[in-house]
Amino acid sequence: MEFHSLGVRQTALSMLRGGARNADVARHLDVPLGTVSYWKHIDRCKRGEPVAIRPSLLCPRCDGRALDQSAYAYLLGLYLGDGHISHYVKHKVPSLMITLDNAWPGIQDEAEAALQAVFPHNATCRVRTAGAQNIKVYFKHLPCLFPQHGPGRKHERRIVLEDWQQEIVDAHPWAFLRGLIHSDGCRVTNWTVRNGKRYEYPRYFFTNKSDDIRKLCTDTLTKVGVRWTVLARGSDPFNVSVARKDCVALMDAHIGPKY
Incomplete structure (x- = not known):
């Protein structure tokens, strides 16, 4: 120096x-x-x-900066599924990284758009990794916006939304569910055979090892009128299933297949 x-x-x-x-x-x-x-x-x-103060330093929680709540609800869903916050010693500020499969380039674009809406004054970037892209943003106050951040894996610690986060999810439930499905969910076509005839029907799955995160999903599904069940594979009840025709149609109207 x-x-x-x-x-x-x-x-x-x-x-x-x-x-x-x-x-x-x-x-x-x-x-x-x-x-x-x-x-x-x-x-x-x-x-x-x-x-x-530079706008890129202002925090919606600490400084009262405007927050795009719908984009945040979607980003929160992505974070709970495929996101994490890291703070390497060589970097001055922490980064939020959402890892998304290359099979769904549309979701990668939507995730980056959400980051840009929630952090309009901060640059986003993409880092390629094997079969996926890490979509990132650096921001000093990330722990303020995602207080669920902590040491260890999410399913090994308590995950509870703060009151202000729950208010946003209640106001934008479909955006939150869309983020959850785009990260740890899918829409598939099941089939069965009855009287020698094959029948196909779509259904949604959300799979996560965290009891708390699955409960956030099912509580929100219930609030929007979607009936769900838990489908256990072996002894692991990690799969939330939506299979009723009217409920799948409702999910299709607001979420749809990955793209």
Whole structure:
């Protein structure tokens, strides 16, 4: 790290207070632009002047920034299924990553659009991995928006929505269910044979090892009028099934097959 003398700093502040641009001061004194910006920020704080905060740093929970609730409900569903928050030492801020299969490019696009709607001032990116893409955004206040984040796997810890999250899910239940199905669910065509004739019928599945996450799914299904059952494969009751014709039609109207 390069240190600059008190005289250089005072000269810079005098120029800045006189109306000089940060870039001009940095060029004139041969000081990094970031250093000049930092000096100006500290000086304005000490003098009690209002300091503008970049929109990319504002949090809907801490700072009252507007939040696209429908996009958030969808993103919350994706996060509970295929998302996680990580904070590597080399990165200054944590990242939210949603891992989605390459078989469903439409869902990858929809997930990135949701990230852009919830974090309109933060850049998103995609990182290719084997058979999938990690769709990411970096944001300092991710734990504020996703308080379910914690050490270990989701099915090994308690997952409970906070009151403000539940209010959003109640207001946008189909967006939340869409995120859950797009992450850990599917629409399949089952078949059976009766009296020698083959019959086919569609059904939805949601599969997750977390009892809490499955309950969030089934509670929301019940609220929108969808009847469901638990289909156990072996001794593991991890599968929520929607098979009744009218309920499948309702799911088709709001969710539909993966794409």
